[in-house]
Amino acid sequence: MYRYDEFDHAFVAARVEQFKDQVQRRLSGELTEEQFRPLRLMNGVYLQLHAYMLRVAVPYGTLSGRQMRRLGHIARVYDRGYGHFTTRQNIQYNWPALSDIPAILDELAEVEMHAMQTSGNCIRNVTADHFAGVAADEVADPRPFAEILRQWSSLHPEFSYLPRKFKIAVTGAEHDRAAIQVHDIGLHLKTNEAGELGFAVYVGGGQGRTPMVAKKIRDFLPAEDLLSYTTAIVRVYNLHGRRDNKYKARIKILVHETGTEELTRQIEAEWQALKESDLKLPQGDIDAIDSYFRPPVLPQRPEGWGALAAAKRTDTGFAAWVDQNVTPHKNPDYGVVTISLKPIGGIPGDASAEQMELVADIAEKFSQDEIRVSHEQNLVLPHVALADLHTVYELLLADGLATANAGLITDIIACPGLDYCALANARSIPVAQRISERFGAAERQSEIGELKIKISGCINACGHHHVGHIGILGVEKKGEELYQITLGGSADEITTVGEITGRGFSSEEVVDAIEKIVDTYLGLRTGKDENFLAAYRRVGAAPFKEALYGEVSRAA
Amino acid sequence: MSETQNEKQLWGREGFRDDPYIEAESLEVAGDAPDVILPLAAWLGLDDEVRRTSNRRIGVSVAPGEDIGPLLEKLDTIPLIALQFPAFNDGRSYSKAELLKGRHGFSGELRAVGDVLIDQVVFMLRAGFDTLQVTNPVALERLNARDLHDTPGYYQPGRGSAQANGTFSWRRTPAA
Ligand code: HEM
Numbered sequence: 263m264y265r266y267d268e269f270d271h272a273f274v275a276a277r278v279e280q281f282k283d284q285v286q287r288r289l290s291g292e293l294t295e296e297q298f299r300p301l302r303l304m305n306g307v308y309l310q311l312h313a314y315m316l317r318v319a320v321p322y323g324t325l326s327g328r329q330m331r332r333l334g335h336i337a338r339v340y341d342r343g344y345g346h347f348t349t350r351q352n353i354q355y356n357w358p359a360l361s362d363i364p365a366i367l368d369e370l371a372e373v374e375m376h377a378m379q380t381s382g383n384c385i386r387n388v389t390a391d392h393f394a395g396v397a398a399d400e401v402a403d404p405r406p407f408a409e410i411l412r413q414w415s416s417l418h419p420e421f422s423y424l425p426r427k428f429k430i431a432v433t434g435a436e437h438d439r440a441a442i443q444v445h446d447i448g449l450h451l452k453t454n455e456a457g458e459l460g461f462a463v464y465v466g467g468g469q470g471r472t473p474m475v476a477k478k479i480r481d482f483l484p485a486e487d488l489l490s491y492t493t494a495i496v497r498v499y500n501l502h503g504r505r506d507n508k509y510k511a512r513i514k515i516l517v518h519e520t521g522t523e524e525l526t527r528q529i530e531a532e533w534q535a536l537k538e539s540d541l542k543l544p545q546g547d548i549d550a551i552d553s554y555f556r557p558p559v560l561p562q563r564p565e566g567w568g569a570l571a572a573a574k575r576t577d578t579g580f581a582a583w584v585d586q587n588v589t590p591h592k593n594p595d596y597g598v599v600t601i602s603l604k605p606i607g608g609i610p611g612d613a614s615a616e617q618m619e620l621v622a623d624i625a626e627k628f629s630q631d632e633i634r635v636s637h638e639q640n641l642v643l644p645h646v647a648l649a650d651l652h653t654v655y656e657l658l659l660a661d662g663l664a665t666a667n668a669g670l671i672t673d674i675i676a677c678p679g680l681d682y683c684a685l686a687n688a689r690s691i692p693v694a695q696r697i698s699e700r701f702g703a704a705e706r707q708s709e710i711g712e713l714k715i716k717i718s719g720c721i722n723a724c725g726h727h728h729v730g731h732i733g734i735l736g737v738e739k740k741g742e743e744l745y746q747i748t749l750g751g752s753a754d755e756i757t758t759v760g761e762i763t764g765r766g767f768s769s770e771e772v773v774d775a776i777e778k779i780v781d782t783y784l785g786l787r788t789g790k791d792e793n794f795l796a797a798y799r800r801v802g803a804a805p806f807k808e809a810l811y812g813e814v815s816r817a818a
Numbered sequence: 819m820s821e822t823q824n825e826k827q828l829w830g831r832e833g834f835r836d837d838p839y840i841e842a843e844s845l846e847v848a849g850d851a852p853d854v855i856l857p858l859a860a861w862l863g864l865d866d867e868v869r870r871t872s873n874r875r876i877g878v879s880v881a882p883g884e885d886i887g888p889l890l891e892k893l894d895t896i897p898l899i900a901l902q903f904p905a906f907n908d909g910r911s912y913s914k915a916e917l918l919k920g921r922h923g924f925s926g927e928l929r930a931v932g933d934v935l936i937d938q939v940v941f942m943l944r945a946g947f948d949t950l951q952v953t954n955p956v957a958l959e960r961l962n963a964r965d966l967h968d969t970p971g972y973y974q975p976g977r978g979s980a981q982a983n984g985t986f987s988w989r990r991t992p993a994a
């Protein structure tokens with residue numbers, strides 16, 4: 263993991279001091295809420311429906327046990343005993359008092375964390391594959407480059423007042439778990455024929471009210487040019503992105519209106535002028551950052567194979583959990599454990615202080631002191647020996663953290679929606695809870711197989727509904743909360759935006775509608791190995807529309 | 819945004835200074851003020867000859883949406899370029915400052931005008947601005963106290979900073 267050096271510590275400490283001063287001025291009335299707004303946003307403090315909300319950055323989703331324990335401590339002391347992990351690999355606290363926020367930032371700084379650039383029209387927290395460094399299908403760990411981008415984008419003098427927020431995601435594997443094609447910049451780390459590291463560069467993906475899949479603008483960018491090329495992209499965007507309408511201000515609209523070819527030309531021209539500047543990365547620096555992310559030396563634990571097989575035979579709950587939530591590690595004696603934050607009927611992404619502390623303990627003892635936050639709002643223990651899996655399972659089980667549903671229909675992403683968010687049209691969390699209860703039975707979920715449901719409470723799409731295999735969007739019609747359904751979305755290496763099925767459903771109807779869709783799928787799939795998305799891609803929307811609306815729906 | 823009745827004051831790294839320039843729509847309405855700043859269109863409309871032989875300095879003011887392209891080949895004849903910030907969160911002028919000072923070597927005075935607040939002062943200096951025209955009372959007060967809200971180090975190359983010793987290539991420390 264990256265560790266702060268003196269330079270980083272001094273930088274974060276200075277920012278916390280500045281913000282303390284600003285909060286003091288706000289509390290004393292020297293600053294109005296209006297004047298305070300841009301300052302608090304620079305530090306991740308939002309004003310929501312009921313209270314201030316603090317969003318803490320978890321760079322590329324990687325945490326140590328100590329950091330996770332501190333997040334739990336903050337939840338207990340300054341909030342209502344829980345925190346909410348988000349689709350951007352961050353954590354949000356929904357109820358902190360403004361006067362406590364400086365103290366929270368001090369607590370975070372002690373464990374090398376902060377809340378900078380988690381809001382505002384700047385380059386946001388850089389996200390990465392949550393299996394980075396352990397996935398068997400990876401070319402190289404993308405996190406060193408995410409860390410370089412994190413540093414370079416921190417309080418960037420030229421890029422702190424962009425037309426709109428700017429999100430960068432990085433993956434190092436062919437199978438994209440970081441949803442890079444729905445980001446402003448998506449970077450796919452790969453090697454060229456000569457075996458050198460570099461990136462395929464995607465620009466202009468995004469969700470919100472105009473979902474767009476990113477365009478690939480470069481097949482291979484040498485790693486040493488990462489910062490100069492990124493600067494070129496962001497500079498062209500800063501100068502030419504629309505500022506007259508905030509709904510048209512993301513780079514996806516600039517790409518769309520300018521044309522990919524012309525915009526690529528402008529970016530490449532800008533890059534030619536920047537290429538040989540101070541931004542070129544010396545190999546020594548790449549190596550130095552890389553060394554922080556060296557894989558831990560894992561002791562051989564071959565006894566785990568037999569132990570695992572034996573435990574699976576005697577404990578069926580454990581067996582189901584292993585099959586669903588444990589994925590292969592580069593090292594065959596180890597597994598990658600997904601800790602589901604989606605208990606049946608629970609609030610997706612919420613974790614209590616005790617749960618965070620438990621995960622911290624387990625990570626220290628059984629996962630080389632490493633934890634990941636996934637964009638699917640789950641936690642990951644990246645290095646668990648097969649021999650320790652049963653112990654880890656029992657510890658998790660005791661605190662409600664062993665739900666065996668990773669990737670299944672109840673592993674739902676939902677935004678905060680009308681329960682917290684001032685922009686919401688409709689509730690998201692209760693819909694997620696009801697779907698989860700409807701499909702909660704283990705056999706039923708397992709029979710249905712891989713299925714991603716994603717729910718947003720309004721068109722801003724924080725819940726990624728556009729890229730859900732089944733997406734649910736809260737809309738408001740004549741004072742009623744309605745839910746529009748989309749099908750066939752996906753955010754992996756074949757990214758697609760889901761298609762709207764037709765008219766929306768009321769809160770009472772929506773779960774039944776989902777069930778009809780699922781039953782339709784079960785009836786038409788070629789077999790269990792054809793998952794929902796594959797089946798949808800084969801047959802299209804028609805059978806599903808018919809199930810939802812009957813024959814007459816052809817007009818819809 | 820912060821349009822108050824406050825007087826405009828000109829500030830640079832060394833502190834507050836007198837401003838010899840006035841802003842005018844055209845040379846005709848500028849009266850006999852010694853130094854004038856004209857809007858881009860008016861400036862470009864001037865005959866090169868008039869500009870060169872004038873006994874006053876004629877600067878140019880550029881709005882965020884205006885293109886600096888036509889100025890580039892004349893940079894060595896321009897004494898001052900004022901880049902506008904109609905609102906603090908319109909960041910286009912930062913990129914232009916970077917291009918003018920960094921890429922094109924503009925050596926005249928680069929000035930930030932408009933909604934200049936204390937929280938952006940360091941960004942402006944690092945992007946290449948020499949002077950800032952300030953009206954915001956909090957900004958004036960803090961600049962007077964030389965409290966710039968700076969950080970002890972930067973994560974990007976930029977003007978007025980030096981390579982930080984013994985660490986990554988992109989890191990800088992504020993120039994003494
Ligand atoms: C509750 C307070 C929140 C507010 C007011 C809010 C506001 C917004 C707005 C206005 C947008 C649209 C931006 C645009 O299209 O330019 C947006 C997009 C987004 N937000 Fe949120 N959000 C909130 C919470 C969250 C949470 C909890 C998450 C993570 C679970 C999240 C993740 C995202 C993502 C991933 C996008 C899509 C970005 C894209 O368009 O590519 N937001 N949010």
Ligand code: SF4
Binds near residue numbers: 679684718720721722
């Ligand atoms: S999608 Fe809408 S309702 Fe949900 S968190 Fe984002 S802004 Fe709020």
